Each structure stands twice: as structure tokens, then as C-alpha cells.
Amino acid sequence: MSESLSDIAVFVACADSGRLSLAARSLGITLAVASAALKRLEVQLGVRLILRTTRSLRLSVEGERYLPHAREALAALSAGRLALSRDREGLRGLVRITAPADFGRNRLAGWLDEFAAGHPQVQFQISLDDAITDFFAAPVDIALRYGNPGDSNLIALPLAQLQRVACAAPDYLARHGAPEHPRELAAHATVCFMRQQRPADRWRFVRGEEEYEVSVLPRWIFNDAEMVRRWALRGRGIANRVWADVAEDVAAGRLQRVLPQWLGETEPLNLMYAERRLSPALRALIDFLLARREELAACQP
Incomplete structure (x- = not known):
């Protein structure tokens, strides 16, 4: 039996967040479902991928070896979803993004410029602000924020540690x-x-x-x-x-x-949004940003 991509997604989310509860929340599933998915994947592979303690998780040697391949599989799935999300006229519409000031200038700006080059009908409204954004009061679609997400009503996807x-x-x-x-x-x-x-x-x-x-x-x-x-x-x-x-x-x-x-x-960096039903442009941009995880993972002192 081959590994389930949903189980692989739980493993990668655990590796990114360091906690099973945060991984479950980022994927919109319960802690029990996440735990079962991780155990199922380990049984299928015949190895222990994650070593569990009372406070945190860390990758085993086998988990470290498996992680880049797991990311590659999810990236391929994300690329396929992105291709299917494009309609005949291409992506269009306004996307409103907020990010920490330094990260916005040093990383995000270049990424958005690259995305915009391939989607000329998408418009961008960017706010570089270090304050926590109230999604229900501020006109924001996507927020990149440091720290653990505190609002359980938001969908938070780990980008990097x-x-x-x-x-x-x-x-x-x-x-x-x-x-x-x-x-x-x-x-x-x-x-x-x-x-x-x-x-x-x-x-x-x-x-x-x-x-x-x-x-x-x-x-x-x-x-x-x-x-x-x-x-x-x-x-x-x-x-x-x-x-x-x-x-x-x-x-x-x-x-x-x-x-x-x-x-x-x-410092955990999360991509957060409130809407579960996303426009094609927003869905494509989120997938594009999540594909930058490897770049951030490689940026270590």
C-alpha cells in the first residue's frame, strides 16, 4: 500500500511546526486524526519518523531523510492544483496581503514580483506592518506573521521556523x-x-x-x-x-x-487566512508562497 498524500501532509506539518496540535490546526483536522495519520504513515514505511516527547516533536534520522521527498510530493500536488485552478482567461482580481516589515522588504516583495510577472491581471495591495491583523476589521486576505497563531478561527499554514x-x-x-x-x-x-x-x-x-x-x-x-x-x-x-x-x-x-x-x-512564520472558499487568484498565490518553504528552510545561520 502506498503512502497517503494526506498522511504525508500531516508529517510535513509536524516537521514544520514542531507540535502535533499546531500541525492539526494548520490542516483543519482534529488532533486524533493527525495522530492516527502519523502512526499510519510510520507503519506503512516501517520506520519511526518523529520522536515524541511530552513537550515537542523532533525528526528521527529516518524522518530527516524522508522529509525532502515528502515536500517534493506535496509540491507536485500543489503545482497540479495550481494548474487546474486557472481558468481560460487566467487569474484575475485583487489580493490584499500584510507581512512583517523586514520580511516583506527582504523576501516577500521579490516573490510577489515573480508571481505577478506570470499573472498580469492580478492586482496587489500590500501592507508591511508588524502588528497583528484583525481579519474581520481590516481589509486583508492573507497575512504572514511571526509567532504561534492565537485565533482559532483563522487557517494557519506553517511557512518556516x-x-x-x-x-x-x-x-x-x-x-x-x-x-x-x-x-x-x-x-x-x-x-x-x-x-x-x-x-x-x-x-x-x-x-x-x-x-x-x-x-x-x-x-x-x-x-x-x-x-x-x-x-x-x-x-x-x-x-x-x-x-x-x-x-x-x-x-x-x-x-x-x-x-x-x-x-x-x-521564530515560527505562518501564512494565515480566514476564508475557506478562496478565489482562484488567492488559492494560486497561497500555493506559490507555500512552495517557498524550501528556500526559507535553507536560510539558516
């Missing part, structure tokens, strides 16, 4: 020195993002089996992630940023990683 890194301008590190342990961050100037009216001033780090959480004392707090990046570039302090947003700055030498032997916490 993005790694945070501490970073600073070479000028700042030359003047103040580089910390050698996360606890030393408390004595440094830091630049923090404000999330839901509260500064994100508790930074978590992992080195092998060792974990450490430090409360920093931010000198600068912004509700705009781009301003956090700019102030870090100006040498105003150390920032804790998603690697995908600062990778080019680090490669160009404008920023340097701080505590490179430590990894910051991972």
Missing part, C-alpha cells in the same frame, strides 16, 4: 567589545522590537544541550523591525534579529554575529 541571531555593527563591537556569554548582554546597549506594546527584551539562547535566557535593558525600542535593523547598522547596540532579515548585512560585513557559538530561539 526561522532562527534568531544576536548581531551588531563592527563599529559597536570595536568600541564596546563582544560578549562571550549571553549573561554579558545585560551590560550592553541593545535595540529591541516592541511586540504587542511590550518590548521583546527576554532573549533565549541554546548551545548544544545548554540553554540560557537573559533579560536585556534596551536603550532603543521600536515598533518597526526595520528601525531595529537600521539602529543596529548605525552601531547603536546589539539586536536580536531573524537571520533571514540580516543574512545579507552579515555577508556584506555591515553586521557581525554576536555569540556565534550560541543560537537564538526559533
Whole structure:
């Protein structure tokens, strides 16, 4: 008996979210159905794909080996759905999207430009905003958002688990020195993002089996992630940023990683929408964005 694509989708969602409950919610199924699908797939393959603990899930060696093939199978299915969704006149209509400011500028803009080139009759309304969107009050069709989704009425599809890194301008590190342990961050100037009216001033780090959480004392707090990046570039302090947003700055030498032997916490990025009955243009765009998961998965420090 061959593996079911719906069971494979549960496995991939578990790998992306790290929790079976989040995977079930993203797929619109119950926890029991998701658990049964995962067990059924493992029985069919004759291997343990996911190692379960009381708090989280992680892939086994076999699961790591199977994951890229599972993604490829789902991508092929998505491509077929996209081809069938196009009517004779092509996709058309307005799509309204909101995304975090840095991610919108650094990643999403290029993706949308590529999608638009193939669909000249689709219009785009884009809002780069780090605030949580109220789908029922704001004119939004799709939202890309960091963090675990809190509204159970929304459909949330995991896009990536993005790694945070501490970073600073070479000028700042030359003047103040580089910390050698996360606890030393408390004595440094830091630049923090404000999330839901509260500064994100508790930074978590992992080195092998060792974990450490430090409360920093931010000198600068912004509700705009781009301003956090700019102030870090100006040498105003150390920032804790998603690697995908600062990778080019680090490669160009404008920023340097701080505590490179430590990894910051991972930040889930979800694609969220409210409508279950989607227009062909929205369905095609969602499939197009989900196909970028591999690109994001490869963007690691």
C-alpha cells in the first residue's frame, strides 16, 4: 500500500511546526486524526519518523531523510492544483496581503514580483506592518506573521521556523567589545522590537544541550523591525534579529554575529487566512508562497 498524500501532509506539518496540535490546526483536522495519520504513515514505511516527547516533536534520522521527498510530493500536488485552478482567461482580481516589515522588504516583495510577472491581471495591495491583523476589521486576505497563531478561527499554514541571531555593527563591537556569554548582554546597549506594546527584551539562547535566557535593558525600542535593523547598522547596540532579515548585512560585513557559538530561539512564520472558499487568484498565490518553504528552510545561520 502506498503512502497517503494526506498522511504525508500531516508529517510535513509536524516537521514544520514542531507540535502535533499546531500541525492539526494548520490542516483543519482534529488532533486524533493527525495522530492516527502519523502512526499510519510510520507503519506503512516501517520506520519511526518523529520522536515524541511530552513537550515537542523532533525528526528521527529516518524522518530527516524522508522529509525532502515528502515536500517534493506535496509540491507536485500543489503545482497540479495550481494548474487546474486557472481558468481560460487566467487569474484575475485583487489580493490584499500584510507581512512583517523586514520580511516583506527582504523576501516577500521579490516573490510577489515573480508571481505577478506570470499573472498580469492580478492586482496587489500590500501592507508591511508588524502588528497583528484583525481579519474581520481590516481589509486583508492573507497575512504572514511571526509567532504561534492565537485565533482559532483563522487557517494557519506553517511557512518556516526561522532562527534568531544576536548581531551588531563592527563599529559597536570595536568600541564596546563582544560578549562571550549571553549573561554579558545585560551590560550592553541593545535595540529591541516592541511586540504587542511590550518590548521583546527576554532573549533565549541554546548551545548544544545548554540553554540560557537573559533579560536585556534596551536603550532603543521600536515598533518597526526595520528601525531595529537600521539602529543596529548605525552601531547603536546589539539586536536580536531573524537571520533571514540580516543574512545579507552579515555577508556584506555591515553586521557581525554576536555569540556565534550560541543560537537564538526559533521564530515560527505562518501564512494565515480566514476564508475557506478562496478565489482562484488567492488559492494560486497561497500555493506559490507555500512552495517557498524550501528556500526559507535553507536560510539558516
